[in-house]
Amino acid sequence: MQDIPDPSPCPATSALEPGQWVRHPHQPDWGIGQVQSVVGDRVTVNFEDVGKILVNVRVVPLQPLD
Numbered sequence: 001m002q003d004i005p006d007p008s009p010c011p012a013t014s015a016l017e018p019g020q021w022v023r024h025p026h027q028p029d030w031g032i033g034q035v036q037s038v039v040g041d042r043v044t045v046n047f048e049d050v051g052k053i054l055v056n057v058r059v060v061p062l063q064p065l066d
Contacts, residue, residue, distance in 0.1 A: 015064060016043055016064065017035065017038060018035050018036060019034065020034070020064060020065075021034055021035075021064070021065040022034075022062040022063060022064050023062070023065060024047070024053075024055070024060065024062060025060065025063050029049065030049050030050045030053075031048030031049040032047070032048055032065060033045035033047035033048065033062075034046050036052065041056050041057055041058045042054055042055070042057075043057055045062065
């Protein structure tokens with residue numbers, strides 16, 4: 001039997017929106033990043049020092065900056 005993905009929205013993505021600034025908790029050397037898009041659990045972030053990265057926020061909860 002196949003695993004069925006949980007359709008409920010991830011609380012981490014509900015707080016994120018395009019234009020928001022975030023930090024990757026496990027990669028501080030990437031610098032801060034700006035959210036480009038949010039689609040389900042996947043958030044595309046443009047980080048200062050590494051460029052665009054697709055992050056699954058169920059695996060890595062991004063840290064929003066004030």
